[in-house]
Amino acid sequence: MTTDEVANFATVRQWLEAYSSHWNRAAEAAEQQRKLDLLRRYCELAGRDPDALVANLFRQTPTGTKIWMKRRRTEMARIDEFETLIAEGDQRAGREAGNAVRSFFIHNGVALTATPLR
């Protein structure tokens, strides 16, 4: 999967649109490309495309859509693992990579966050 292909998934378009709408600014082209590449690498790690990643976390119930809590915990742990893989000793770089993925999930309606660096 290329970054161009990643950008065409509905959940990725949703992410980029919601991100620019929320922050009143679109990510610069280079920054966006970097984030798409990080998401592509994350998809490789997870063995799922972006739409499948998001769909895997939701379930339909008689009272509406719910999040699979256990699956979200698994996904959060995988993001932490991804951070470590990318970081190679640079904690900030790893965090930036993890946050690109977290931002993708957040703007698709999956509430999660990171442990602050302090």
Place this chain on the structure above:
Amino acid sequence: MQFKQLIGSRRSIRYFQPYRAVEREKIQTILEAARIASQAVNSNWAKAIVVNRDDLSEEDRTALKTPTTTAQLDLAPTWIFWYGDTTAPSVGQTTLKQLVDVGALNPSHGWSHAYVDNIIWTQVLTPIMSDPGTLAVVTAVEAGIAICQALLMAVDLGLGTGINAFNGAKASEVLGVPAHLIPLWVQLLGYPAESPDAGGQRPRQPFEELYFEGRYGKTFERDKNVVKQLESEGMLQPQAPQPWRKDEVRALARMFGLPE
């Protein structure tokens, strides 16, 4: 801070200076404020457990979080777990008679020891205690009044504060909480990393849609002069979002390595 300005300045703070501890005397002052809040039957419905974030193990800290409170729990150095005590009315017979004795509940209003023993205890408090639904509502309301005073006191002391959901079941395990206490909120305390006005006063439903006069649906008319006065006294403040707020949040997110 003047009282009206204090009410107007309270915000739910979500970004704290993680390295700056809250002075113990300030924590006590907050608890003292809660203790003297208005409380039905003059019993203390609110119970609290103060926890220093850094005294908890990593495992316990993680267990207490919810998906959207992770960041602020990690940033705030002091957590106050607030509980509603469902056994509070069980001392009502004694505490109400104390109020009679100290001249708070008086014969001029029909109060006596006999009324407490024969009517209030048997016809009011005992039925409340045997109805879990009513008991939960009363407990939550009464504890909420105390928590409100704790929040306002924290603001008066120059702290950032806010109430958040927490994992009640895990907290019971970690903090050794007995079953008769209902988990309500965790109040976070710390020095704000965000601007104290946190981007402005939060949008609320219009006054006219909330308050009525005489009967439901007849709006309590809002006097513009009163509004103007409250603005000048700092109770009504510029509404969020301030133009710089998203830039501030973005800068904070980057500083703490949080997602955008």
